[in-house]
Amino acid sequence: MHYQERILVWLSISVLVLFIQPISALELVRGPYLQSTTSSKTILCFRTSEVSTVKVEFTDGFTIRTISSTARDHTVNLTNLKTDKRYKYKILSDGKLLAGKYSFRTAPPQNGFGTLRGAVIGDSGKAGQAQNQVIAQMQKWKPDILIHVGDIVYPNGADEDYDLKFFQPLAKLLRSIPFFPCIGNHDAQSLEVYLKNYVLPERSGTERYYTYRYGPVQFIVIDSNLNYLPGSEQYQWLEKVLKARKRKSEWRVAYMHHPAFSSGKHGDTIDIQKYLVPLFKRRVNLVLSGHDHIYDRSMVGEGAGRKVPYIVSGGGGTDLFEVVPKPNSSVALSAHHFVAFKAFKGTILKRLRVKAISSQGQILDSLVAGK
């Protein structure tokens, strides 16, 4: 073969190879998931396989709006939304559908009335059958919001573990209702990842502890890995939030990872009992925690006065702990479960119902809080 012919063959092969190279298609590799939803806005987060410009198209059924985003980790603010309204949305790349159509609902009006269904999971981030069964039960409950009481991803909250242990198993819920977590001790080992993955209300000045109102409930989220002793910034913030006159929200629910009272192997957290329980008294209707991989409920309060339920919900999917019931524990079980609540406030009636539902759908506990 002549030199020129060899060049020609080489060129032809090169052109052929160039054409049969697969063009890597842009994919959604994480999410979408909703953050910090209020009655007028929400934040849609997702990750694409590479840095790219995509469009989020959303509609209330009348008006279609579009927002562009250029990033790999996209954080798209959907603002000026109507209160208590369902929106459909989809994510597009060059006119092609990347995700959707999905939908979300904005929060009820901030006048403290209405109904809120919540699902609470803790210590879930291991992936596997138990976690999936708990999530299937949560989906049946049809919650409006999803709360995590910490230890979202084992063993140390690393970003490469997030998809398999959190975003993928919870995908259906995360794309349609907002997620409001608190930091577990395992998550705190990768604090930067936690703070990057979530966009949380930060009226306290930090995403580590915060408060938000959703329908008839004010939630108070504490970082029990961080200093919360009297004199600390977090304590001062908490005191201010709790001592503020209850405004329109009728119910107050506090949550943090470490439990004040627990019948599991980690047991009570003495500093929380000593410094935070007195603050919660008469100011909070329900306290939720995780950390011990059990379900436990203690009714706390002296004499015949109103007692506050302190619930440990650490059976969200990882290996369970044995239970050694404490004297003030009403129910203590070693079982995979989630906590379901329904808060209601009308002009006359109000109610905060709480249930623990097992991974098999059995009611493990049921109570009316805040009587």
Ligand SMILES: [Fe+2]
């Ligand atoms: Fe923990």
